Amino acid sequence: MLSLKNIEQERLKSVRSYRLIHDSAKQDFNKLARIAAILCNVPVVLISLMEECEQLFISHYGIDLDAVPREETFCEVLLQDHSEPLIVTDALLDDRFVNNKYVTGYPHIRFYAGFPLINDENHVLGTLCVVDHKPRNLSNEQVEGLHCLVNQILQIFELQKKSNDLKISRKLFKEKSERFENIIEASNIGTWEWNLETGHVYYNEKTAAILGYSLDELQPATKDTFLSRMHENDRINCEKQLSDYFDGAINYFTCEYRIRHKNGNWVWILDRGKAVAWDQKGQPLLMFGTHTDVTLRKVASMRLVNSNKRLKIAQKIAKLGYYEINKLKNTAFWSDQIYEIWEVDNPDEKFDIDDLTAMIHPEDVIMVKNKIFEEGIDVNTTFEFRIVINKHKIKWVRGSKMLSTNDTNRIEGTFQDITSYKKLEVSLVESERRYSNLFQMMPIPSWVYDLNTLKIIEVNKAALKDYGYSREEFLNLTLKDLRPVEEINKLMEVIAHTKNNVKSYKIGGYLHKRKNGSIFNVEVHSNRLYRDNALYRVVMAVNISETQKYIEEIENQNSTLQEIARIQSHVVRAPLAKIMGIVELVNANVNLTAEENRIFLNEILNSATEFDQIVRSIADNIAQLKNN
Template sequence: MNGSNILDTNRLETLMSYDIMDTHPEVIYDEITSLAASICDTPTSLISLVDDKRQFFKSHHGLDTTGTPIKDSFCKHIISEDIDLLIVEDTHKDNRFSNNSLVIGDPNVGFYAGASLTAENGSRLGTLCVIDYAPRKLNELQIKSLRTLAKQVVHLLDLRKSKKIEEDQKIDLEQKGKLLDNIVNATGIGIWERNLINDSLTLNEQALEIYGLNKTTLSEFKTETWFSLIHKDDLAEVEKKMFDCLNYPSDGCNVQYRMLQEGGNYKWIQDKGKVLQWSEDKKPQLMYGTVQDITEKKNYTTELHRVKNNQEAMINSTKDLMWSVDLNFRLITANTAYHELVTKIQGEPFKEGELVFSDHVPIQVTKKWKAYYNKTLTSGAFSVKQKIQDPKKFWTTYGLTSFDLLYNKEGEKIGITCFSKDITSEVLSQQVLIGAKEELQKIMDTSLDIICTLDEDGYFLSVNKACTQIWGYEPKDIIGTQYLELVYDEDIKLTEDSAESVLSGKKVVNFENRYKHKNGAIVPMLWSSNWDKKDRVYYCIARDNTEKKKAELLLKNSERRFKTLVQESSDIISILDLEAIFTYVSPSVMKVLGAAPEMYTGTNAFDYIHVDDLERVKERFNSIIHSESVEIEPFRFKDINGEWKWFENIITNQLNEPSINGVVVTTRDITEKRKAEEKLENSERRYKTLVQEGSDMICIVNEKAVFSYASPTSAKILNITPEEFVGNSAFDRVHPDDYDMVYNEFLKVLEIPQVTIKPFRYKHGSGHWIWLETVITNKLDEPTISGIVVNSKDVTTKVLHLNAIEEQNAQLKKIAWTQSHIVRAPVARLMGLINLLTDDKGKLNVEEKEQVLNYIFTSADEIDTVIKDIVENTINVIDIEENK
């Protein structure tokens, strides 16, 4: 097998291609080691990746270390011995490991079982292993599960690698100008386990999120439920692949489908699974697999097609010719203009893969184009200008064709790109410029700027008439004068330095100094000059800079005021183009979002907006084309820490303003205001729920006990609507026997903050009396209430129960008192008769003793009858109370 050597270059390159070494722990891998340890009933499980020097533990369940040197590695033997599975039931009896530092020292490994992590190209990357600290054995199911989980680890590594490849492709596409606005990052992976015997499902946290489920509803989630949430257009394919997977033997299933979410939207899901356990009659019992949210990936593919179509539309809309050929000069692709020209020449276009030479053109033309292609392959990019004369027409045209090499992603040469443009108008323009030189002198004399020449010593050789207007001198007064005589004294040194710079061969543009007007005034000047080495002459153009200086001063003051306003403002001022790309962001962004303005310049504003607000914000932003100003309702925007801030925006159309050429956006952070509003809203919602759904009735009365408010619960408690209470006195329905007590307690609340009124009777809407327990609180000074808050609870059942108990106790006391007197008389007689017998001492004869005994028996029977009556009466009292 490939890569079975620890130092094998291909194996190490394959391992490095996953970019997994020394990465942080990830839940998905920790869940696999936890599952492996649980299945194999071991305290430790590791995902071990082996390079040429050490083994790195991507996940280390039950072991507090992230790796060991390769000399101590058990896992390296799977690679060096080129085996898929290594089981060491007793490390102390295996010569390979008996002296290993991990066996004879901490952590004292006694058992090891590892399954190879084998890449698609056959390279062994490491192992998924389980470890125990005492010798042991694994059964077949545990071994099979360990192998399956090892394959799952490789699958996860491949998915992780695919995600990195997608990100690299995104960067590559952006560098080549493919104008791809959104490339969706690969999403997280969920793990599921389905028990087919009882149709139950186990999901990790990521799988719960991807499916849109929660742990509460998971117990009720059956296969039929799952099928009912799949999009009807995908259901047939899912059912087919699912049932094929459940038929023995099965390699598993891989299916993509849309699944209904709680909000009514569909999410694209990729499901991969395999049956891990079959019954003896080949019926599936246990499945295991992964699930991935590929919604963004699906959307990205759609967007990629859209961008590609747009690019093709732009390429095909130009009249310039664009085509590319391979190294054998066969057509790779071409735009519409190229195909139309070829069709015009030979009656039909070239097909892709055909040689781009036509029998309908002279052989000399074909040789010339072959020479161009060969020159590109040997020398690289170049351009050629051609003059074309059509004998059937009476004019000449000119073309410019550019050739360049075409490379693949690996930098290999794969062909030639060609671009041909009609430059007739440009050539004719150059010819017009030649004729324009003849008019130059006339223009000089009519120019408002000074146009002059000076010799190398600085004396004026020529000057146009503009000097009269700007300096007050006639041209004849200037010619022959040394220019420094006119320069303002403080600027002479600066002007001399500039002249030396021009003399050295540098062209000076927009050099500023001051000249002295004939009347003594100072005139700011703006110079551009060039030294002609051949003619030994300075050629200069000078402009009166007075108005510009004034404008600059005004602009400087204006900019200073603007800068102060922008930098010190708590609002963010930004400029965006119509694609929402930032071209300017004010420094206040640092205070609001914690990032420098440069971080946002060149990025798309939509990339920072919450997905739930994105479409709404885009719609409002795009409407600015037809408006002068647009206000965007509050939305969420991500700051430097990844937290969401609430913004409100006003955007102003300044596309036609040359100094701005964009959309000006004024952004205000309303996060705290939003939080306060949400807090108030939640508070009001809680209050409303407590008041409307509670078991108590809450009312507000004035100091005369007249209702101004009653909660909706009044209808449940008293069968009286809140509207019936408002404007009426609270004492109208108090029982006459309780009126004085309630009234006196009510008066107390005018003096103290709160009073509890013991239960009293209040008339129900149906006419009967119920018992209320009430707490009244003085809130007359609270502006939002301005009254007395009354909280009342129906305690009728409680009061009746307490009254019944008191009545029962009274009955029992009465029975006890009455019966105790009845019992006392026979007991006294009985005691006297017993004392008579005790003190007899031979005084009574036999007949008298028999008579005393009969009296004793009679008294005992009487006591027994009384006791039975007491018990029966007591039971009757209790029965009566229970029947109540």
């Protein structure tokens, strides 16, 4: 038995199904309200729906009210007991309503008669109410007439509900049809309908388009006309699949075959179908299905055969082999390239898992076995190890493993000979180490910064000594921190120009600031350094404060010495230009041999030494001049 709460929820659900009232229906309700007013000779008539929180008036004759709270209405009593109409001859004499706001105030109700609107599900939808401002009663004829009007109101409700339900059904049908059409369109498939009694076949436009025809050009459409366009090598199989389906051997008709396109080419079709009507003898009467153009897939499948041949060639070039291991059966498949990596002379001889692992370097055997065979290792993993050929030749191999999530006993993967890469890697690491050492050994203060953020990312010992910072402090600086305030604008102008000319080797004279705040003159040489997809600049900052001071003194003493000073300033730049040129070669990512790397490193070191000697020579010459 339903609780009162559940009963009310069911009633509200029923009320909501009648909520959509058209203007034409409202006019009908207004007419019925006026008839009720005339029949009972009352000034006010209300037709309402009892909502969850309010009484909604769908017609209000003689009063200006659209809705009132449910707890303030007379009709709330009818929801508790609707077996009879609620008739109140004088509200001032009725304890239930004597203090009601609509009795003591507007519209001053004295007489009230409410007739419940009860639908076929025995739910009270609302009421038909007649109201007067004075005490009175209704005659039997008036009560009978109001019951008739209640039936009329309910009929309008039902007609309106059926009309709304029909519109909703039409809308849903339209949406469903459009959805089906969109699915057909998005799936790029054709449809067909086969009437087996008449033999006629009906296609949609997509099926015709797949074959290059219009629908009219495919008429008359029968099974025989369709088979006549089918490749002769595919007809027997198609007929067999259809027969097996009609005999119940398979649940659906499915077949792939070739159909002649209008342009003469062959189109591969995937045909699926199912009978939807059968006669009393179990013979099919009506069948529906789809046509899908699978030509691209078929062509791709054929190309795959050729691709496998090319793949073997590519694997040979990349020194990449494929393996497949069944741990349960302890069997393995090796591609030809694996035999070449392990240098097995005769692949036809026995070469199993034990033979392969026996040639792995003793220090790597446990790691490799764990990576490939242990359950706890990731489903997909890569690893590197060494193999030993003929007890002395070492090869580096990169292995990969992919463990099937459906069958953990089946392992697939690759082995690739990376010996040459490893040698190159060792050479690069060594080269990188030499470059780093040389950078730190240079007597010229140098650093590397990020052109976008201006943050310093590397610094040498000479810069730490000259500028007075620790390494940690220097790497927390930007270029702005090395300039006095009055030089910041000039710095940003140079940075903007550099971003537009990142390839340029730049030289310029600037003021720099040490940690202790002292200011000095520098000649800055910079060039690009492109690494790790970021744009950096390498900088060499030559302290020219003393040199510039001496040169100015010399220039003031003798015009002949001015020429010497000019020549010396150019001589200073020569070794720096050579170093920046070598940096440019490094940026070009040229594959250099170990010997070439050694030559370039020596050139950088010689240039740095040459620069140091030139600076010392200038200082000595100037000192001698001053003494003279």
